Amino acid sequence: MSYQPGQIRDGIEEALSRVGSEGATSTEIVAYLSEVFGQPVPASSVRSYLQLNTPGKYERLERGRYRLVGTGPYDVEVPGEVRLRGKLVLRHGRARLYQGNSLDWLANQPENSIHGVVTDPPYGLVEYKPEQLKKLRAGRGGTWRIPPSFDGHKRAPLPRFTTLTRDELDELELFFQDFGERLMPVLVPGAHVLVAANPLVSHLVSYALDRAGYERRGEIVRLVTTMRGGDRPKNAHEEFPDVSVMPRSNWEPWLLFRKPTEGTVAQNLRKWGTGGLRRISDEQPFGDVIRSAPTHAKERAIANHPSLKPQAFLRQVVRAILPLGEGTVLDPFAGSGSTLAAAEAVGYRSVGVELDAKYAELARRSISELAQVVVSRRVPGGVEVDPVGSELLETVSV
Incomplete structure (x- = not known):
């Protein structure tokens, strides 16, 4: 039986969300999905999806275990802060x-x-x-x-x-x-x-x-004078002593949106x-x-x-x-x-x-x-x- 687009992806994320920071192996994920869907799930599909999205969505642990990024012990919740995800x-x-x-x-x-x-x-x-x-x-x-x-x-x-x-x-x-x-x-x-x-x-x-x-x-x-600009022509500074190639920078723009x-x-x-x-x-x-x-x-x-x-x-x-x-x-x-x-x-x-x-x-x-x-x-x-x-x-x- 074929699977709908995103069905295995969603199943993998559901499986890993259940195990939290301990993560799960691809074999364990396949077993979980096969039970949920009531039929065998190709192990190659699960492994490919995990590998293509690591790092990114998933973090690979020792012994070939995977977990969702942000569920590791390095990213704990703090009262009053929005929980963010990453290393x-x-x-x-x-x-x-x-x-x-x-x-x-x-x-x-x-x-x-x-x-x-x-x-x-x-x-x-x-x-x-x-x-x-x-x-x-x-x-x-x-x-x-x-x-x-x-x-x-x-x-x-x-x-x-x-x-x-x-x-x-x-x-x-x-x-x-x-x-x-x-x-x-x-x-x-x-x-x-x-x-x-x-x-x-x-x-x-x-x-x-x-x-x-x-x-x-x-x-x-930002009004600041830097060393940018104001130089005479390269390899011709003596020939053109009164010329600057670009104006000497005295400001820096910070764009506000x-x-x-x-x-x-x-x-x-x-x-x-x-x-x-x-x-x-x-x-x-x-x-x-x-x-x-x-x-x-x-x-x-x-x-x-x-x-x-x-x-x-x-x-x-x-x-x-x-x-x-x-x-x-x-x-x-x-x-x-x-x-x-x-x-x-x-x-x-x-x-x-x-x-x-x-x-x-x-x-x-x-x-x-x-x-x-x-x-x-x-x-x-x-x-x-x-x-x-x-x-x-x-x-x-x-």
């Missing part, structure tokens, strides 16, 4: 870090479980592929530009977005549309999504998220706690321009990641993303865990997902230390400690 690397305070592919991870999460997103994704995708990360870690560049040391300081690598081909740009756009579509059901209505970008590719990310169904709510401008609300913003706030941005104070709303220094050397000593953003900046945007200060913030491209550290510093629940095993390990070690970084603000006559970096726009790590 948990770290639970620190109110932060959770998972290691895996964020697109696959999102596909396995419960609906309406995340209240805001702050993330610094792989802008061009290419630079974070294994072969490029290998070159980066070996100091040989590839798509990464390794700037020379300046004034005795070793500067952070920069991805070369100008080298991206048309096909790679198209791939980037499709990636972010796929990301947005998978993220959408996991977000509560009215959740804001803040995505770091680059002036050369931000339009593609914006188009993709718009097509995925998000409402564009503007940009947060929102999942559509249910009714008015006020109605959405009452039901979901989302729909707006948290004000800095009674007198001062959250603004779209934030002055920022490059990441402080002390923070880089804690988490040496090429895209590390300063806690002084991250704590401001993370604080703003939950209008009532309640809910869970997600960083699906967690890197060194700096967003989770910022959330921990301001007292928010947070979840991060990181694909690269070495960066996941870096984040596991770094989140606690980054969360304890002291942030100060400049005031007349000196500096004043500001634990969350949210009172004034000009901040500095000390």
